[in-house]
Amino acid sequence: MELTGLIQTIFGGIGVGSIYALLGLAFALVFGRLKICSYMHGDLAILAAYMGFFLFNTLGVDPFLSLIVLLPIFFFLGYYIQTIFMKPFMSMEVWQGRYQAQIMVTWGIGMCIMAAEFMIWSGTYRIISVPYRNTTLAFANITIPIVHILSVASLVVIYTVLNYVLKKTDLGISFRACSVDRVTAMLTGINYQRICAIAFGISSSIAVVAGTFYALTNQITPAIGLELTFKGWVAVIIGGMGSLGGVILAGLLVGLVESLTSYFWIPALKEAVLFVGLLILLITRPGGLFKSR
Amino acid sequence: MKILEVKDLRSGYDPEVDVLRGLSFEVEDDECVALVGANGAGKSTLMKSLSGILKPKQGEVYYRGERIDKLLPHQIVELGVVQVPEEGGTFSNLTIEENLMISCRRKKAKEEKEENLHLVYESFPALEEKKQLLAGSLSGGQRKMLSIGKAIMESPELLLLDDISMGLAPKVVEDLYVMLKDLTKKMNIPVLIVEQIVDIALDFAERGYVMTQGEIVLSGSSQELLQTDEVKKIYIGI
Amino acid sequence: MNLKKWILSGIFAFILYLVFLSITDAGFTANFIAYICLFVIAGQGWNLLGGYIGEISFGHAVFFGIGAYTVGLPVGYGLDINLLLLVFCGAIVAGLFALIISYPLLRVQGFPFLVGTYGLGIVVKSIVVVSPALFATRGIFLKSYDKEILYPLIVAITIAVIIFVKWLVEQDIGLKFKAVRDVPVAARMIGINIYKTKATALVISAVLTGLAGGLFALYGSFVNPSACFGENTSIFILLGPYIGGIGTVLGSLFGSTIVIILQELARSLIKVNGGHYMLMGLLLITVMMVSKEGIYPGLVKLMGKVKKAGAKRE
Structure with missing residues (x-):
């Protein structure tokens, strides 16, 4: 029985981790390549979760169906946030000016999003009570929530699609070109700012998927946004600052650490254990666990 | 017909300091023009200003009679002004x-x-x-x-070449210019070339301008320029 | 010398405050000024690391909380020690803790540092929350300290801290800070030990923030995890210098003041849920979009431009 519980916990951890991995993926896409720092994707995810909640409660739309509407909305939201708020900083010196400015602006936007959620939906914990929320698949003694399976599957799909786009399409090649040399990309005739905006839009859409799955497995409240942002960033740091595959593994690891801590020790300490692990990692391998190149 | 016309261009990186101090020149649509100057004359700054990487502070740039100094780099490329950067x-x-x-x-x-x-x-x-x-x-x-x-x-409909010789061995540079001569003849396009190695550049181009400290000090056909003191000075590096 | 001017204006400000205090008799305004002063001290501390070294910390509440708990814990265990002595002990303990924690934290810079400091905040808060020995979530009540003494003391310490920071950044070490921030490679070339310089800044920063925390314990007569170690505390400490003008003493002073005043105004005036977050968010966005360096340097620049334009016209 002990073993079953452990395996169950591991599967649960992977399920939760896939949400962090999705968020990490959203960060890594714009951070690792285009050096854009965002501090609001957690809030975007929660905003999407609330919108899904709203659509489900008022119109009875299934959260997965509402993704059809939310993905484009958030794509354009991200696109215009990048063009309006981030563009002035794109030509600045890296970490010193640009990162700090971007962090502060996106954090400010994140705060506004959180405040808006407080105003509309108040701080009460909400859940999207879809009928399949508690549906599980059983293998032998182990039960796995169907939502977890779906979130892992969507992670795989998004990763595959992203990789295909980056490798094969004109957009992806332009994107890689922009990531290695901004000036040369401009001289080649690539619209650098547009590529950045598109990338930020895609990254915001990924956050929507993460938020939807979060809402299907957890209770949501506005203040959770910043926390999610940080967990996504932990995945990026552990994953080696920007390699997409590494970020996914790291995100799953974050989920595992949390669920194993809850299983073996005190649930209230799961975040503390995670960040202690991060600090230890920073001592031993400052470059991240799955450093690429 | 003039394909490129630069009028009183002022440009620089610092708000207080102008690297280009009122520069004017032009390129006809059937010629190859060289801009030569010593290190620090502002050649690369000029190229960056032409391609839109650096926004000029003052002055105008016309391409086929159309003003391009307010456009973004990719829009300038879209018009047909293509640059080979120095780095x-x-x-x-x-x-x-x-x-x-x-x-x-x-x-x-x-x-x-x-x-x-x-x-x-x-x-x-x-x-x-x-x-x-x-x-x-x-x-x-x-x-x-x-x-x-x-x-x-x-x-390209106008090719801008920025310091092709930068960081290359002399033999490689020579070969490159032979190939380039061949290429531009085949494509039949105007070229504006900026170069530190004066004799190669003037040999390549039909006409040239000499730049010193952000200003054009001399212009003329390549043969004429090669005989002048200013060009000789750049040549020996003072 | 410039510093003399600062000391004189400091003394002048203090006298002004004493006059004010004798008129109003330690009422609401005096209370509020003391509250602002606490965050000004912490903000000055944060600014040493965030502004002069350029490493953004999201976890200064840790040092703040350590300062507060060093005062609170002995009281909680029934020991009778001079509270002011404890405040200074708290500053030192916070500094020692910073010295230890600098080892892992300062191995990284930039973004990982930011996430690491946030993580540190979470870790320390969680430990306090689950430890009965640290009074968990219940917190500790202190005897209320005589306000007639405490308020002038807080103001005096604030003025002293501002002058100290101003003095410090004009010393060799202050120049080293800026060198490490702006030209790290060149700094290493001329023999500056980057790690040591950063650690120095972190420790001094922690000492000042710990001092603010200790005074906070006296001011509120109560310490608990969410008030002392909470993320909101970190955020307030950080926002002040950032909005006011990162890397400037005066800017950070203005910023902390503005942030706390706005925060309290929003809390009492805007009755809508989350209204004060909206205000902070909008303020942050506006400041960043209008003047990247913050309000104070932006104003200075504007004044310079106005002066220049005026000179041109003449």
Whole structure:
């Protein structure tokens, strides 16, 4: 029985981790390549979760169906946030000016999003009570929530699609070109700012998927946004600052650490254990666990 | 017809300091013009201002009578003004083929893709052999070839060459210019070339300008300029 | 010398405050000024690391909380020690803790540092929350300290801290800070030990923030995890210098004041849920979009431009 519980916990951890991995993926896409720092994707995810909640409660739309509407909305939201708020900083010196400015602006936007959620939906914990929320698949003694399976599957799909786009399409090649040399990309005739905006839009859409799955497995409240942002960033740091595959593994690891801590020790300490692990990692391998190149 | 006309251009990196101090010159649509000057004369700043990387503080740039100094870099490329930059110019994380294909962005370039690709591979056979390799694996000279090849793929109507010789061995530079001469003759396009090695540049171009400290001090045909003291000074490096 | 002017204006400000205090008799305004002063001290501390070294910390509540708990814990265990002595002990303990924690934290810079400091905040808060020995979530009540003494003391310490920071950044070490921030490679070339310089800044920063925390314990007569170690505390400490003008003493002073005043105004005036977050968010966005360096340097620049334009006209 002990073993079953452990395996169950591991599967649960992977399920939760896939949400962090999705968020990490959203960060890594714009951070690792285009050096854009965002501090609001957690809030975007929660905003999407609330919108899904709203659509489900008022119109009875299934959260997965509402993704059809939310993905484009958030794509354009991200696109215009990048063009309006981030563009002035794109030509600045890296970490010193640009990162700090971007962090502060996106954090400010994140705060506004959180405040808006407080105003509309108040701080009460909400859940999207879809009928399949508690549906599980059983293998032998182990039960796995169907939502977890779906979130892992969507992670795989998004990763595959992203990789295909980056490798094969004109957009992806332009994107890689922009990531290695901004000036040369401009001289080649690539619209650098547009590529950045598109990338930020895609990254915001990924956050929507993460938020939807979060809402299907957890209770949501506005203040959770910043926390999610940080967990996504932990995945990026552990994953080696920007390699997409590494970020996914790291995100799953974050989920595992949390669920194993809850299983073996005190649930209230799961975040503390995670960040202690991060600090230890920073001592031993400052470059991240799955450093690429 | 004038293809490029620069009027009283002022430009610089610092709000207080102008690197280009009121520069004027022009390029006809059937000629090859060289801009020569010593280190620090502002040649690269000029090229950056022409391509839109650096916004000029004052003055106007006209291309075919149309004002381009307010446009963004990719819009200038779209008009047909293509630059081979002094540094970079290639994407080290893309293969050579991807590098060339990504440069096909103008409408005209997409129509002429096959011919241009053929022309590039014909002029630089080394690139065709390695087309599946990453550009990062190329030598300095080959990278310059790729950079020129990328400009060709764009079907340029005015080619700007910024210090092709930068960081290359003299022999490689000579070979590159022979190939370039051949190429531009085949494509029949006007070229504005900026160069530190004065004799090569003036040999390549029909007409030239001499730049000192952000201003044009002399202009004339290549033969005339080669005889002047100013050019000789740059030549020996004072 | 410039510093003399600062000391004189400091003394002048203090006298002004004493006059004010004798008139109003330690009422609401005096209370509020003391509250602002606490965050000004912490903000000055944060600014040493965030502004002069350029490493953004999201976890200064840790040092703040350590300062507060060093005062609170002995009281909680029934020990009778001079509270002011404890405040200074708290500053030192916070500094020692910073010295230890600098080892892992300062191995990284930039973004990982930011996430690491946030993580540190979470870790320390969680430990306090689950430890009965640290009074968990219940917190500790202190005897209320005589306000007639405490308020002038807080103001005096604030003025002293501002002058100290101003003095410090004009010393060799201050120049080293800026060198490490702006030209790290060149700094290493001329023999500056980057790690040591950063650690120095972190420790001094922690000492000042710990001092603010200790005074906070006296001021509120109560310490608990969410008030002392909470993320909101970190955010307030950080926002002040950032909005006011990162890397400037005066800017950070203005910023902390503005942030706390706005925060309290929003809390009492805007009755809508989350209204004060909206205000902070909008303020942050506006400041960043209008003047990247913050309000104070932006104003200075504007004044310079106005002066220049005026000179041109003449």
